[in-house]
Amino acid sequence: MIGKTTLWFYAVLSFSIIVLVSGCNKKGDEKKVFTVGALHPEMNAFHAAIKNSVDKRAEEKGWKIINFTAGVSAEKQLDQMENLIALGVDVILVCPVDAKSIGSGVKKARDAGIPVYGVDRSTVGTPLNMTVQADNEMGGRQAAEGAVAFLKEKYGEPKGLVLELQGDMASNVAQLRSKGFNEYMGKHPNVKVISKPTEWKAERFLKGTQDVLGTQPVDAIFSHTDVIGTTPILSALDQLGKKIKVGQKGHIWYGAIDGSPTGLKAVREGWQDASYSQPCTDCGIVLDFVEKETVKGETIETGPFVKEGALWSPARIFKADNGLMMLLATTVVTKDNVDDKRLWGNQ
C-alpha cells in the first residue's frame, strides 16, 4: 500500500520540520534567574492560600516561580514533575497528590540534580530534602480534646459516639490527623469512634453524615477538613433535623481542621464548635530554608523554631524517616478568637 506518493509525503514532511526547527532554534543567552517549580495537587481556597504565600515569598527574594496544578491526578503530577525537570528549574516544591506515587518523580528530579522540598504534605517511602507542613497530628489531637471536653460536659464523663470523617487516607496528612485524633480517643475507652473515608469528596461527606447519623445516636463529628466538609455536613444535619446551634439542647459537637473561610463563618454563626486553623499562609517559609540549604549551602539545625508573633510558633524541626520535617503548630479557633486577622481564613 505504501506508494511513491506516501514516501514523498513523509520525506517532504520530515525535511520541512528539520529546516524549520533548526531555523528557529537559535536562542541567545538569557540572564539566569533562580527558578522555583511548584506542584500543587488542586486549586481550592486552601491550596490557593499556600500558592499565594509561596509566590509572595519568591517575589520578595527576586526568584522566578513556575506553578503547575495536577487536578488530583497522581499520573499528571508525575508528568508535571518531568516537565519541571525539562524546564531546568533549580528547586522543586511539591504538595503530593499521592504520598507514595510521587516517589518515582522525586527520584527523577534528584537524578537531574534538583532538590525537592515538600509543602503542606510530605512523601511516604522516599525522603525529601525537607518538608514544611502543619502539625496535623496536633490538629487531630486538639479536635479530640475539644470533643472529649464536650462529652464530659454532656454526660459528666467522657463517653458517647463520635463520627470521624476522614480525608483521602492515601495522603499522609489524613493519616496524621486520624492518628492524633484516635490516639487521644484511645485513652477514653467509653468513647466509640466511627471512621468514614471520604477521598476529600463533598458528596461523600454528605453521604457519610447521612448514613451514620440517620441510624445511630452520634454525639460529635470530627471532619478532616472544613474547606470541603463543612457545607455538606451542615446540610446533612439540616436534612436530618439535627442542625442545632452551639450551646443549645440537642447540639451535636462539630469540629474540623483547616480554618478556612467557610469554617470560620460556621464558627462565627454558631454551627461549628471549633476549627483547627492551619498555618498555610506561612508555608512560604520553606523558601527561607531553600535559600539556606540549596543556595548558601548551610545546614538546617533541628530543634524548636520560634518566631515572635506568629500563630504557628513555636514550630519544631526534626529528622524524620522522609527527610527533615518542620511542623507548624495549628491554632484552635472558637467563637472567642474567630476574628483574629492573622488566621488565613480571615485574609
Added chain:
Amino acid sequence: MLTINACGEISKSAMGVAGKMNKRKDHLNRVLFLLLDNIAWLLVGVSVVVFSLLSDRFLRSYTLINIIPKVVPIGILVIGQSFAMLTKHFDLSSESVLGLVAFSAALLIASPELGGWGTMLPGWMVIVLMLGAGVLIGMLNGFMITKLKLNNLVYTIAILITLRGICYLISPSSSASSLGEGFGWLGGGSLFTITVDGKPVRVPVSLLFFFLIFAAAHVIARYTRFGRNIYAVGADRAAAEAAGIRSERIIIAVYTISGFCAALAAWMLAGRMDSAAMKTGENWIFSIQAAAIIGGISLKGGRGNMIGAMGGVILWGVLNTGLGIAQASPWIIDAILGGLLLLAVLLDAVKNRYFVRKTLKEQLSQSQVGLSDNYLNVNRSLAQGAK
C-alpha cells in the same frame, strides 16, 4: 439521481476528455486523502515547530526523550482500542481493566508498610498473573458481546464502572508503592545513559518498547490472515461471513487482545509510577479514543492502520509535554485536546462520505447492465444508508 449522473460521467463510452479530467481529479483526491489520512503526523510536525518557537526548552534532549515514555501506557491501550474499532466495536472498559490489574498487582507486591496486602509475591509471578487476568477479562468481554449479543458500547461501559468499583472495594484506602526494580524495568527502567552538555540523560526502556509494540501491532494488522480478517469483519460483517470468515471468533480475539493490552499497559504504568492506586488510569478513555480517531482509525470500522494510530499517540504526547513546558493553563490544554477530537471526528465523517461515493462510482462504471438491475439497487440503498 446521483446514480444517473455518476453513470453518465464514468461510463466507458464517455472516455476521452472526461476520462482525463477524472484521472487528474483522482490524483488530486489521492494527495488530499493522503494528507487527511496522515493528519496526525502532519500535526506532530506542526506542533513540534510551534513548541520550539514557544520555548527554548522544548528541543532539549531530556524533553524530547521523555515525550513518548509519558504516553506509552496510553499508546498500548490505543492499540487494543484500534483493533476493536477496526472490527467496528468499542472497548471502553480498558482504562478500568488497567486500573484494577495495576492496583491489585501493586497490592500483591508491596510490603504492608507501603500499602500492600502483605503477600509480597515476586515480581515475575505477578506479571504472569496480570497478563493472564487481562486476557481472561478480554475473552469474557468478547464472549458476552458475541454469544449473548450484548450491545458492545453499553456492555463495556458497564464493565468500566464495575471494575472501577471493585478497585475501590479492594482498596485499603491507600495506594501501594515500591514495586521493585525488576518489576518496574520495562515501564520505568533505563536502557543506557547519554551525556548531554555535561548532564546525564537516561534513555528509558519504554521508549524502545513503544516502537516495538506498535511494529508488532502493525505486522499483525497488515501482514497476517488474522489481520486481514479483522478489516473484512469491520468493513462488512455479513460479507465477511459469507466469505467464510468466522466473525464471532475474530471479535472475541480482538477483545482478548484489548484485555491483554490493558494488562500490559498496567504493567508499564505501575512500573513507571512505581506504585498504583484505586484511581490509576481514571478518565483515560477520552484520550484513548481521541488518539485512535485522530490517528485515522475510522469509527465506521475496517479503515485505518497502526502507524496512523501511533501518530495519534505521539501527537498526544507532544501536545501534553509541549503545552506543559509552554506553561499553558490546564483549561487551555483541555480545550485544545477537545478541539482535536472534534476535528478528528469531522475528518472521519468526510472521509466516510467520500469513500462510499467513490466505491459506488467504481462499481457503477464497471457495470454493463441497466439501471433496473438488482445489483445497482443494492448499491443505491447502500449509498442512502450511509448518508
